[in-house]
Amino acid sequence: MPERMLSETEGYDLLDKRGIPVPPHRLVTSAEDAAEAAESIGRPVVMKVISPQIVHKSDVGGVITGIETTENAKAAFRDIMEKSTSRAPGAEITGVVVEKQMPPGLEVLIGGKTDPSFGKIITFGLGGKLVELLHDVSIRVLPISRDDAREMIREIEGYRLIQGYRGETARDEEALVDIIDSMSRIFTDSPGMHEFDLNPVILYEKGARVVDARIIMNEAALPTSGRAIAEVPEEIFFPQSIAVIGASSNPKKVGYAVFRNLLGYPGQLYPINPNRTELFGRDVYPSLDAVSGPVDCAIIAVPARYVPATMEECGKKGVRLAVIVTAGFREASEDGRKLEEEIVRIADTYGIRIVGPNCLGIMLPHQGINATFDPVSPKPGHIAFISQSGAIITTIVDWSLTEELGFSAVFSVGNQADLGFEQYLKFAENHPVTHAITLYIEEIKNGRSFMKIMKEVAGKKPVIVIKSGSSQKGKQAASSHTGSLAGSHDVYMAAFRQAGVIPASDLREAFQLAELLASEGYPKGKRAIAITSAGGFGVLASDYAEKYGLSMVDLPDEVRDKLNSFLPKCWNHANPMDLLGDTGVDRFAAVFDIMIRHQDFWDIAFVIAVPTMLTNPTHLANEIVRFSRHTNKMVVGCVLGGDSMRSGLRILRSCNIPNFSELEDAFKAVGSIFDARGENPDGGHVYPPSEGQCTWREPAARQQTR
Template sequence: MPERMLTESEGYDLLHVCGIPVPPHKVVTSAGDARAAAGLIGYPVVMKVISPEIVHKSDVGGVITGIEGPDDVDAAYHTIMRNAALHAPEAEVTGIIVEKQMPGGLEVLVGGKTDPSFGKVITFGLGGKLVELLQDVSIRVLPVTEDDIRAMVREIEGYRLIRGYRGEPPKDEEALVRVIGKMARRFAEDPGIREFDLNPVIVYKEGASVVDARIIVGDTLGAGAARLSIRVPPEIFYPRSIAVIGASASPNKVGYSILRNLLSFPGDLYPVNPARKELFGRMTYSSVKDIPGPVDWAVIAVPARLVPGVMEECGEKGIRLVVIVTAGFREIGGEGAVLEERVVDIARRHGIRITGPNCLGIMMPHQGINATFDPVSPRPGDVAFISQSGAIITTVVDWSLPEEFGFSSVISVGNQADLGFEHYLRFAEQDQATRSVTLYIEEIQDGRGFMQIVREVADRKPVVAVKSGSSRKGRVAASSHTGSLAGSYEVYVAAFRQAGVIPVKTLRDAFNLAELLASEGYPQGNRAIAVTSAGGFAVLASDYAETHGIDMVDLPEDVFRELNVFLPSCWNHANPMDIIGDADAARFAALFDVLIQHQDFWDIAFVIAVPTTLADPAHIANEIVRFSRNTDKMVVGCMLGGDSIRSGLRILRSCRIPNFSELEDAFKAVGNILNVRTARPGERPRPPALHRCPGGGR
């Protein structure tokens, strides 16, 4: 069905069938019919031009309100027709709609669009002429529940106007929820609706009504196609033998770097190069088929035109996973796309799974695997990093080394010809070395499939995501309707949050969050306490907590009494707790003991320590470790300073307890977590730990 916009009367009819209130109305084609319609409907009325080519009617003088009598109807009819001919001479005017002018109320919008990755999404926000300026909207991927809709309504800044503001009575929130719910169901179930824009919807003290509807129908373009089977045996990512096809003795060749990086692999490593007898002291084979033993992985670094033949040999050898680092496939279009499909067909025939092509490769630090051409290898750690950009990976790994940040796995997805984010997420979910996951995403092909998988993974292990493409320049301009407010980037962020993924804008924020969650798990709520020996940072902690939606709770009376026993009389007797600049590790320890005994009134503890001559940073760090071990609540380390606190930072790092060197970063990280979720009843606050630090685990 070709795309077209319903006339306003057709749109009203569709809404009426859905049970959504609309004004009494009638379409007319003459001034006389307009007078008759207005008399039947009852004054005052509104008159609007009807034309499929005129989207913003007000911009061409096609809307006249406040019409109080028959003479006004005549004048309005002729004025609208004259304005349309003057300002939109090529537009076909099919009539004028006369409708009851609804009383004033709070104007909101309900919109919908079909996203190429996630399918149908809905948008809610403040309506009227300022909507595109304010951009105060919330977004959800369909389908949605009534609770989802209610959350949408309450999360916009303008919700205060619905709740009642400065003496204004509250608006009928439940009527609004019903309108959104009915339209969302119709949109989700009707493949013929491409997008819609109800703006404004007027919400009253009792009831609500749509007073302008723009609905586009046509053949709906579905979300990205589903992949091959998500089910990949987890053992496929634990190889005992690896072949490097295209291994080279030339340092400027990718095959040289990959082979060199894999020399520390504890399993069997087989270089494949028909022109060499030996590489790096290892016997070299002319073909993967010549290798005497079984081969689990093949890393392919030969020219793109040779890859199909190599894939056939891998299939005959019974290899389970190939990592194709070679470029020159779908990313270049044309013949490259055809070549990639040929490679995928060979893989399907032989039951091979593919990472890539056009990827950096895979790193599994705990297994001694660096099957990439990155010149450095990361430390073992708790965080899985799955990225759509190889350059991002090399930069992050280089950054991680001086920061002593470790990874459980680092995976470059490349073109995702076969394996994609969903498969690697499933691997991270069951991988015992992984405690949290960070994603760098440019595009998801099957958005709905991704949401289903990542929601399940995020319930077991925290997932943090950075999505590129947030700039206006990177979006398609769609200023003709408020559906443009649900741009591609915004839809991704909304989808992440629906699935329990924590979206952030920078890589540093992502890894700060991932490390915190790997160590502490989700907080059980937003009740926070802060401990510091520096009064200025106590004040800043209060400011940052308010900025990032964290509740600095009052201290209970019994806690006050216990603290007063050992704290100096001049401590501030408040939360954040300023325990005075002469505090040593023993004072911190005594306070931690009180907080361990009284865990019922707080969910998050920020420990802020600064360099002093009385406090040994190593001793402070050991007390933070002990505090964290002895509570299921979130403990956030904030040891601030430079070289003088490095001994403390090393202890925290060795015990896998994150530290924030900038205080606001700590509150921002926790606020980002709280915006998406907290620990659910009965949920383990932390994923199971493999290793903690010298002296035992939690």
């Protein structure tokens, strides 16, 4: 069925049947009928032309308001018909709707559309011109609950107008919840409804009315579900043997870089190349068939035209995982798309799972696997990174070495011909050394499946996401990069928040959040304390806490009395706690001890230290680690300064305690967790294992929570 917009009367009738309030109305086809309708409905009335070809009625003179008399109703009908016919020649005019002119109130909008990635979504915001001017809207992926509808209303800036701004009487919020809830059900239950726009909905002190309804039907545009998401056995990412097909001695070739990176792999490694007999001191095999033992994983680095035959060879050998780093498939051309479909068909025939094609590869540092052509390998850590861009992976891995940041897994998803974000997320969820997950996303093919998996994983481990393509040019770049269209950025953000995923604005912020949550878990609430040896930074801490939605709590009398017992008399006696410039590590440690014993009044502790002659950074770092591990709260390191503090920073890193070199970044990071996950984001505190140079011993109770 081609796209069709319901007439205003059809739209009103559909809403009225589902209990959504609309104005009294009638469709008329003559001036006399218009006069009679106005009389029976009750003046004043509004009259509007009805035509499937006329979308913007006012532009053709098709709307007249404030009609008070019978004669005015007749004249208005004739005027609308004359102007609409002359200004929209060829338009099929089925009549004029006469409807009760509703008194003024607060205008809001409720809209819906079918997103190519996530399916049906619903929006809410201020109506009329304000929505375009302020873009003050909330979005949800359907279905939603009645509570979700209420949250949508309350999260827009304009909610203050609904509450009653500057002494105005509050509007009927529950009536608005009723309409959003009902409309979300109508949209969800109507497969052929493709889009709708109720604008304006007039909200009163009591009740509400929809006074304009634009509803588009288009069953042909229903989104497809895409290829079925199949479960992946986790053991395929723990191969005992790897073959590099296309291994090369030419440093300019991808097969050279991949094989060189795998020389440290502790399992069986087989270079495959029919034109060589030796490579890096290892025997080279002319084909997979020539390898006598089993091959669990194949890294394919041959030209695209040879990949189907290579996949056949892998299938006959019993390979379970093929990592296709070769480009030249769907992202390149129509012929490439057909090649990609062929390799998927072969993989399905033999039960092979595919990473890529057109990807950088995979890294599993704890297993000694760097099956990529990245020139460097990351250190082992507790963050999984799943990216749609290989170039971003190489940049982040290179940056991570100087930052001493480690990874548990790195996946370059490429074209996602088979394995996609969903499977890598499930692997990271169950991977014992992964404590936080970071995603770089350009587009998602099956948004609903992805959202379901994201929600499951984010309920167990923190997931942080960077979504590119917010600008029009960014969307075009993403499309050419991945061979598919990037979805609406606002819809992605809404889906992430519904799934409990934390959006980040840039890569640096994403990995700061990942480090923090991998170490400290979700904070239980917004009550913050700050402990500092520099008063100026204490003032800034208060400013940043307010800016990012955290609450600097008052110190309980009992806690203040204990601090008074050993701190200098001139300390500030408040939170943030300024321990003064002559503070040494012992003073920090004593304050930490009190905060450990009194954990009931705070949720997040910011430890702010600056270089001084009296502060040994190594000892201070060990005390911060002890403080973190002896609480069930979030401890945020803010050890500021440069080279003089580096020894302490290394200890924090080795013990997986993140440190923020900029104070505002620390508060912004914690605030963004609450922005994404709400007032009570806790889903079970994460206690990752200690490693490296830590000089403290973790309590048995903490160890049992792992």
